[in-house]
Amino acid sequence: MLLLLIFLAALAALSLGLHWMLEHPGSITLDWGGYHIETSLLVAIAATLGLIALVIIAWAILVSFFQAPTRLAQSSRSRRREKGFQALSRGIIAAGAGHVGAAKKASKEAEKCLAKEPLTFLLKAQVAQLEGDRVGAETAFHEMTLLSETRLLGLRGLHIEAKRRNDAEAAHLFADQAHQLAPVPWAGHALLEHHGSNADWEEARVAIEANLKAKAIDLPTAQRLRAVVETALAMEKQVDSPSEALHLARQAVKRAPTLVPAIALIGRLLARHGDSAKALKLLEKAYAENPHPDIVAAYLDASPSESNAERLARVKKLALAAPKAPESGVIVARAALAARDFAMARRALAPLVAEGQAPTAQICLLMAEVEDAENGPSGPVREWLARGSRAPRDPAWIADGVISRSWAPASPVTGKLDAFVWTTPPEPIRGPAEDARAGIPAAFLTTRQERLLEAAEIDADSGAAE
Incomplete structure (x- = not known):
């Protein structure tokens, strides 16, 4: 609106000026070089x-004439650039689809047209990876680290x-360099895995704080x-510095x-500090909330010198802290078996092996074991061993496919922190002639169980020979 008003005002002023000049005609006389010019x-x-x-x-024509080569060059570069980006687009799509030949052809065309374009290096690296050319891929990624735009990607x-x-x-070196440039999540996680693999818990602590500060992980994860790291440190210090280990373990429980x-x-x-009563009370409360075998083991270790009857x-x-938990029946049966109270052991296991139940291999x-201890080698012993070979597997600590009886702070495969999870292992693929030991890791067997399994294998071999 303002521009329109200004335009109308200028037009009115011009009209007034022309009108005034028409009403006041005048003349101009020019004498120069023998010429006499007189006009209005x-x-x-x-x-x-x-x-x-x-x-x-004339000036515009002259400027255009001298700028023509530059404009032609710019036009050529523009067409070349457009052609290069079209090749990049085709190549990235082909690489994503796994079409190696098309991706390689597009990569060469893009490199010819856009040699310094960051995406050209990325396409080149993808093609090398598709071809299995590790050296070529590393070369492309190294070239990417020389450009500020693609240094992190490289x-x-x-x-x-x-x-x-x-x-x-x-x-670790590449992850550390990336983490120093920008605290990106992948680099932070890689540093944590490296420190976990090397059991360098103090450095892992520093890395956790850096990841939290950079918002690569949230507060609950941190x-x-x-x-986990404090528990690992406590496990290391429990012999030389038990007081410090106890402080670290308590901190860990407060956090998790x-x-x-x-x-x-x-x-x-x-x-170990002589406060067994407090230890038992703590473990009984923990068992009521989470009836876990590790808590049971710590509970039994709290009084190592007691008799079998006292332990039972x-x-x-x-067990009364979690009466419905299967683990309660198992621990009572084990203690009763050690005290040779076979009736108690059978009563404890009865709900777990009743009709309609699916007892695990360990049960x-x-x-x-109960049958063998009470009645000696017999048919029921072999029946239970055969049933155990087909039974569902018991829960265990598992991380990256590794099954362990004991927990560890990091995966032994990748070094990932808090990788071990208490869960049921996947069922193994069973063949027609599966032995009684199948699916039961040796580390989970007691000495008596090993003997029973060996005896069962000998009986099976003898039967096959006859």
Whole structure:
């Protein structure tokens, strides 16, 4: 609106000026170089404006003439650039689809047209990876690290390639360089895995705080990882510095109240300090909330010098904290078997092996132990062993496919913190001639169970020979 008003005002002023000049005609006389020119004022103004217009046009033509080569070069570069980006688009789509030939052809075309374009290096690296050319891929990723725009992407590619060739030190170096440039999540997680693999818990602590500050992990995750690292430190210090270990374990439980290894460690440390009553009370409360075998083991370790009868009485008290848990029946049966109270052992296991139940491999082996201890080698022993070979597997600590009886702070495969999870292992593929030991890791078998399984294998071999 304002521009329209200004335009109308200028037009009105011009009209008034022309009207005034028409009402006051005048003349202009020019004597120069023997020429005498006399004309009216309006004609002189019009001639001047025309001359100015001719000068402007001539200047524009002259400038265009001299700028023509530059414009042609710019046009050529623009077409070349457009062609390069079209090749990049085709190549990235082909690489994503796994079409190696098309991706490689597009990569060469893009490199020809856009040699310094960051995406060209990325496409080149992808093609090398598709072809299995690790050296070519690393070369492309290295070239990407020389450009500020793609330095992080290049470092990540080098990190991945280093992990593929199992070069842990190189992978850590690239992740550390990336983390110093920008605290990106992948680099922070890689540093944590490296420190976990090397059991460098103090450095892992620093990495957790850096990741939290950079918002690569949220606060609940950081608290859990802190608890895991503090538990690991407590496990290392429990012999030389038990007081410090106890402080660390308590901190871990405050951060992660469900972290069973930390709870069990507190119980053991309190018992070693001579505070068995407090340890038992703590473990009984923990068992009521989470009836876990590690808590049971710590509970039994709290009074190592008691008799079998005394242990049975104490275990029955612990079982009352979680009477419906299968683990309660198992621990009472084991204690009763050690005290040779076979009736008690059978009563404890009866709900777990009743009709309609699916007892696990360990429960079946425990029933075989009871039968063998009470009646000696017999048909029921072999039946329970055979049943155990087909029974569901018992829960265990599992991380990256590794099954372990005991918890560890980090995965033995990748070094990932808090990788071990208490869960049921996947069922093994069973063949037509599965032996009684199938699906039961040797580390989970007691000496008596090993003997029973060996005896069962000998009987099976003898039967096959006959």
